[in-house]
Amino acid sequence: MNILEIIYEDHRKVxxxxxxxxxTSDAKKREEFFAQIYKDLTAHSEAEEEVVYPAIRAQLPKVQHLYDEQAQMKQLLETIKSSNGSDASFMTRVKQLKEMVQHHVKEEEGDMFNKFRQTMNEAQMEQLSKQFKEAKSRIQQSMAS
Ligand SMILES: [Fe+2]
Structure with missing residues (x-):
């Protein structure tokens, strides 16, 4: 799998x-699903910031905008994490997070994917995918410990 395919797959999973x-209207289940969303989005976005964005930075000046959006996303992730699944605001914030993520995903799969296709060959994109996977599993491990 090249880097675009692996990012695409992560996006569909979230x-x-x-x-x-x-x-689900069950508060406990909501918290469980959110814990998974939190882990997945954190590992995915940190690995992107470490491996993917720097690789396309010179070709994609708006990459700074992608960093900014992910910084906002992280703040919201923390806010939701510190609240209860039974709070009235919980799902309002989750919905806000979903919209934020969907907007961000659209930008990545549009402009950013195009730039990769225009400027990198398959071997380079395979190599990047290897680095992305390594970064992600390292981040996941450090979150688990
Ligand atoms: Fe992404």
């Missing part, structure tokens, strides 16, 4: 988690 969290 789409599914948002669907699942919205489909």
């Amino acid at each position: 789409d599914t988690l948002f669907m699942e969290i919205e489909n």
Whole structure:
């Protein structure tokens, strides 16, 4: 899998988690789904910031905007993490997070993916995917400990 395919797959996985969290009214389950969303988004976005954004920075000046959006996303993740699944505001914030993520994903899969296709060959994108996976598993491990 090249870097675009692996990012695409992560994005679809979080789409599914948002669907699942919205489909339950059980506070405990909401917290469980959110814990997964939190872990997945954190590992994904930190690995992007470490491996993916720097690789495309020179070709994509708006990459700074992607960093900024992820910084906002992280703040919201922390706010939700410190609240209860039974709070009235919990799902309002989750919905806000979903919209934020969907907007961000659109930008990545549009402008950013195009730049990769225009400026990198398959071997380079495979190499990047290897680095991305390594960064992600290292981040996941440090979150677990
Ligand atoms: Fe992403």
